[in-house]
Amino acid sequence: MGHLEYVLAGSSPPAESAPNMYDSFEEPPLDLTAHICADSLRQSAHEQMRAVGGRLRLLDELESGVIPADATTDAFATATDAEKNVCLFWTAFLKLANLLPPLIEVGADPLYYDSLGLSPLHVAAFSGSVECASYLLSCGADPNYMPRCFAPLHCAAFGNSVQVANLLIARGASVHAAVKYINCEGGLLHCAVRANSAECLKLFISHGVDVNLIEPGGTNAIHLAADLGVKQCLIILLDTPGADPNVRTRVGDRESTALHLAADGGFVECVDLLLSKGADASLKNHRGFTALHLAARSASLECVESLLRKGNADPNAMDFDKRTPLHAAIGKSDSACDIIETLISWGANVNQKDEYGFTPLHLAALDGLSACVETLIYHGADVTTRSKKGNSALNVIARKTPASLAMVTRKLDCAITLHHSQSSNREVELELDFRSILQHCYPREISYLNTFVDEGQKEVLLHPLCSAFLYIKWEKIRKYYVARLFLSFIFVLCLTLYVLTALAHNCYDGSKDMEETIQEQELCQKQSILGDLLRKNPFVIEMQWWVLAGITIFEIFRKVYGIAGYSTVKQYLMQSENIIEWFVIISVFLISYIYTNITYTWQNHVGAFAVLAGWTNLMMMIGQLPVFGTYVAMYQKVQKEFAKLLMAYSCILIGFTISFCVIFPDSSSFANPFMGFITVLTMMIGELNLDLLLNEPDGNDPPVLLEFSAQITYVLFLMFVTVVLMNLLVGIAVHDIQGLRKTAGLSKLVRQTKLISYMELALFNGYLPKCLLKILHSSALVSPQAYRVVLSVKPLNPSEKRLPRDIMMAAYDIAKMRKQYGHTISSSGSTTGAYSCFKKYESNNDSGYREYGYSGLGSIHARLDETSEHVRQLTQEVKELKKLINAQQLVIQQALVGAMDRP
Structure with a gap:
């Protein structure tokens, strides 16, 4: 086979990795x-x-x-x-x-x-x-x-x-x-x-x-002995009077002590000896590395323990790139996880970021080290933390070590525990510890779960702990969103009244007795009590606008305040509701009368679009409520599918439009292509105008050939557009709606998460007075104090109303299973204790918890109990059979002995 060349399809992207701290x-x-x-x-x-x-x-x-x-x-x-x-x-x-x-x-x-x-x-x-x-x-x-x-x-x-x-x-x-x-x-x-x-x-x-003498090569004998790990020579050198174990090498611009060299080589005996002779474990080399950095890098667990125990090394010491020994410990060696656990047990900050915003979890995930990833998550690493480029650790884990996400679920499982009350009734109590959700995201408590949604791991919301937290959080923050809905309703209502009264029927101009507009007044000229009131009292319309202007100014302050909650202008502009709201706000001032004390016809059109945009935005806001979210989601889904269908079949619609314009030139409906396209869209939904095919009784009949071509074109439109295309749209809509209903539980939680995130963004962006922030914290946070993170409920008590019944029972199933098999969790391996793997055991139930497998735990538990009972019965039968065999053997032995004793 000849030499093969690569296909020219653009350049390869750069390798996705963190800068090497040892380059x-x-x-x-x-x-x-x-x-x-x-x-x-x-x-x-x-x-x-x-x-x-x-x-x-x-x-x-x-x-x-x-x-x-x-x-x-x-x-x-x-x-x-x-x-x-x-x-x-x-x-x-x-x-x-x-x-x-x-x-x-x-x-x-x-x-x-x-x-x-x-x-x-x-x-x-x-x-x-x-x-x-x-x-x-x-x-x-x-x-x-x-x-x-x-x-x-x-x-x-x-x-x-x-x-x-x-x-x-x-x-x-x-x-x-x-x-x-x-x-x-x-x-x-x-x-x-x-x-x-x-x-x-x-x-x-x-x-x-002189044992401290730096030779031309830049090292002394102590450095060399430590670098080679020659313990006997190092003892002799350090026992010499005046020997200094902290002398630095002078190899170019590189400066290291003997302790650095011994730790980098993993020579624990030399490290112990140097520490006993006064070596300083806090000294840094030319890159800012301590000996602990190098011991962790060389995967020497013994050296790490020695430096921490005997040298009092700082596990959070940072080099010049702000990386700690925990960053250095990330590697492929067998002892990497043990070193990570040792460092964390000595107080290492598991979420320390380096100069580039990378945590140890980022580095482990980028290198595809699943064992290190799981160990770090087990010990509290924040999977939602982001680097300076905006990449979250969760994003990298989901792409490179997706099996490690099971550790997140196991951590959530372990936060649910079952206890028996100390009171006389011995009622079962279920404790839900929200620390795993709250510990990295104060005061924006929802940011942890919101990151999972943003990174495409929204299924974690179905975990009972997450669902319970969302329920409690929504109870806390719901009142603020309802208040915003009410204010938005008042704003849109005032805008609508002003447009209807001042613009739609020219009542304001009519109140000024303007001759040029008097013939255009309809409502205000007809026998209408409201029209007479508005014409005789123009200050009513003026007052409407000033009230509207006051509400609009408040909306402007709210929108400007909300900009601070976005990281970039692009992110702010990507939100459609922001564009719509700013358009409505600007429209309020465009349609005002205050500039010339009259209104113009073009303001009517601006006002009409503003009212439409305002009510549409209000519909979208109502759709964010968990109660109505499913219906608005269905509407938006069908809307998107119709847009795709319209784009795909726009050519045939244009073709029919031009054909009708040619065939029916005398029809007002097809007077021009634009009006013809609107007529075609109307005919799509079944509003068919058969008068186009009927000849006037007193008119001249068109030629037979033209009449026949018109009928053929009309029938083709009826078949291919009105019947086929519209039924296709209906079929797609029904299919999508069924899909939405199947995932309604998860979709509701996702919308709830995004809504709470939006509200927290508006409430806690840091520009409010401290006294007001304090009030918001106490009323909107699930855990205003760090020590209040546990919720205790009674799942078997019918009077328990603090959580929905389905959430409590799903959590109860998990806690019951964990209690049966012991409250254990492993920091390594992707399968130990992974309760999240039980999925779709009861597919006939529409509950999101059953789709994710949490309610299925109860059926699994029942099966395990049944299997255990069968095993117990078999064991008992085996014991009885063994006794019977022993008895038979005894009888046979006695018979043999009696036969031998006979003469």
């Missing part, structure tokens, strides 16, 4: 291994021999002892100088001190070194051969000989050769020589730490090497 924290690559070891020296000797074209068997013979000391001269008589030098290097490595003099006598150079700058003295120091080192020094080798990277004392440190190191120091070797290897800059202490040479480390410290 700029990666340290430069440091080589943390010991560069000199036995294997590397052995390999170097063989590579040198190959490079000079020498004989590798010489190295093997020296190692196996085939060449004795007295035969060295003869063995190397024909060897080249390069072979002799490599063999001298090899002999020093093997600690064959007796072979060094013969090799030097035959011409081997004691100052020879390999590609790393290692001479025979270097490898003798590494091997720990005091004899070889002494002889080479006596032959003129320099104890500070450093042709390239390492001095002999460095090699002694790599090999932990204390005796050779003492010898070299005694011969004048400097204890302050620095390694010159790339990415491995450091001194003797660094070399000893890399090789975990504890004895040499003690020796060098005893000779005055």
